[in-house]
Amino acid sequence: MAGAAVGTAHLCTRCPCLLMSSLPQGLRFTARRLAFSPLSSLAASSSSSSLSLSLFRHGASLRGRAGPFTGVLASTRLGLGGIPPQMEPCVRRDLSVRSKVMETADAVMEDKEGGDGVEPVPSSSVPEFRKRLRIADIKGGEDGGLGRVGETMVVRGWVRTCRIQKTFSFIEVNDGSAVSNLQTVVLSDVEGYDKIEAGQVNTGASVAVEGVLVESKGAKQKVELKATKLTLIGGTDPASFPIQKKKLTREYLRSVAHLRPRTNTFGAVARVRTALAYATHQFFREQGFVWVASPIITASDCEGAGEQFCVTTLIPSSHEDTKTPVSQVPTTKDGLIDWSQDFFGKPAFLTVSGQLNGETYATALCDIYTFGPTFRAENSNTTRHLAEFWMIEPELAFADLKDDMACATAYLQYVVRYVLDNCMEDLEFFNQWVEKGIITRLTNVVEKPFVHVTYTEAVELLQKSKKKFEFPVKWGADLQSEHERYLTEVAFSGNPVIVTDYPKEIKAFYMRQNEDEKTVAAMDILVPRVGELIGGSQREERLEVLERRIEELGLSKESYWWYLDLRRYGSVPHAGFGLGFERLVQFSTGIENIRDVIPFPRTPNSAEF
Helix, strand or coil: CCCCEEEEEEEECCCHHHCCCCCHHHHHHHHHHHHHCCHHHHCCCCCCCEEEEEEECCHHHHCCCHHHHHHHHHHHHHHHCCCCHHHCCHHHCCHHHHHHHHHHHHHHHHCCHHHCCCCCCCCCCCCCCCCCCCHHHHHCCCCCCHHHCCCEEEEEEEEEEEEECCCEEEEEEECCCCCCCEEEEEECCCECHHHHHCCCCCCCCEEEEEEEEEECCCCCCCEEEEEEEEEEEECCCCCCCCCCCCCCCHHHHHCCCCCHHHCHHHHHHHHHHHHHHHHHHHHHHHCCCEECCCCCEECCCCCCCCCCCEECCCCCCCCCCCCCCHHHCCECCCCCECHHHCCCCCCEEECCCCHHHHHHHHHHHCEEEEEEEEECCCCCCCCCCCCEEEEEEEEEECCCHHHHHHHHHHHHHHHHHHHHHHCHHHHHHHHHHCCCCHHHHHHHHHHCCCEEEEHHHHHHHHHHCCCCCCCCCCCCCCCCHHHHHHHHHHHCCCCCEEEEEEEHHHCCCCECECCCCCEEEEEEEEECCCEEEEEEEEECCCHHHHHHHHHHCCCCHHHHHHHHHHHHCCCCCEEEEEEEHHHHHHHHHCCCCHHHCCCCCCECCECCC
16 A cells, blocks of 8 residues: 555664665665674664664565565564664674575665666764763763762772772772762672682772662762673783872982872873863964964974084984994094985974974964974973973064063963863862962962063162172173062063063074163063063064074074075064973963873883883
């Protein structure tokens, strides 16, 4: 009877290989997919929702074809075993379904009326990616997770502690999404409890716990997971596991940097670092800046200090054999290194800054920023220096030093405010265990006005302070960390301080000279606990002045020919600043040693992991 339904299929929406259409072409296509999709794809995923499709006869034009189509539907329905749509997991389809579908698919494939055959289709499908439920999602919010009480869930993570009682056990699980753990209660009759009894669920082991979220009777947390199933994913040897539940020094944790993210401190540092990176891109995006990927390998020295790592293939490289005779390095007739035989045909280095390359795009796109790794071969073992670190370097065209100061101030306040708004649990942890008062200090940066003084005024203020500094204060000498911190922490009571107009002898060649010809239009932003956090300047846009400065410093103009071209063709006033990302992380977490705010620190005599 025309228009009458002959079958209904309840198909999982997460299995594209099973979706059907009531149109004839679609049915042939679907039957092909059903027949030739591997069983693994039919049982690869499950869903709580399904799609109900009805197949109708389409009058006399389809008479004679309904049989095979009905067979497909009936076989599929049979394979589902009459399960309600909301409970139709793909994993319950069996071999009998496959064989019956194959039979009906053959019939469909024989039907080639009009010359339209069956198109080849993929043998498997990619499942939809969905955000995973994390402990931060469960316990986040003002109610501490009480709004989720009664929900069934699966938590995967690493065991922090396992406390065994007579008839049950407490397992503290952490998945890295938050400082706090999720307490799980595992009764002795729960599936997988034998792993606890066998002593296999130890600190550091990875587990999956399925259960129901309930209100906790303890005072330390509002909710806990009442387990219905425990799965041990990866065990650990409790005797040799380096990260035990006890106080470990930061120095020791650097020796096991591959495992230190599992500690509360380094997990919190990683989350704050992520938030700062996200906020950085967000700020510049909102302000209309273009992100530029500056090169890591360069032939120029941005700072002119010569503290660069050389990149060369002249020395035979092998991780297996590090013994290289000096005689194998090619030389000229004069006994000098023959750089013409090197990979780039001349000396090349790891970059110390992306600024010069950034300027090329600023003079075309107006406002840009770079955010990437930089390197300095400075043989320093202080808590403030790394050989490899990340830099954020914006450049603004048609801008002077005041514009530069305004941008740097707005950026710093933006990213700090973002951390305050989104990482409060981590900040509270740092406030308790790392630096008392860090939240107040960060709030001051957001709310207090930035103080502006010239370098000359800052020197006079330091000299009048009568404080005994390790490094003497005099005009013409660079400010040291102790001077910078005194200015921002003591002299100006915790307010951020902007110091401008430094002597040109202590600044880089590209900074614009002031009218007094003794100072340059440079600025540093000083913050409590860190000192200098941001350094910037108006760039020298006058070709003759820049060429003269390069010559004064004994640099090669040939190496900067392209940089000088920016002044030859459509030069404009422009400015920018650089911010060491790791110092920003230090400032935002209170961590004293910069080696503890980057995943794998590179320092003199240390390049592990």
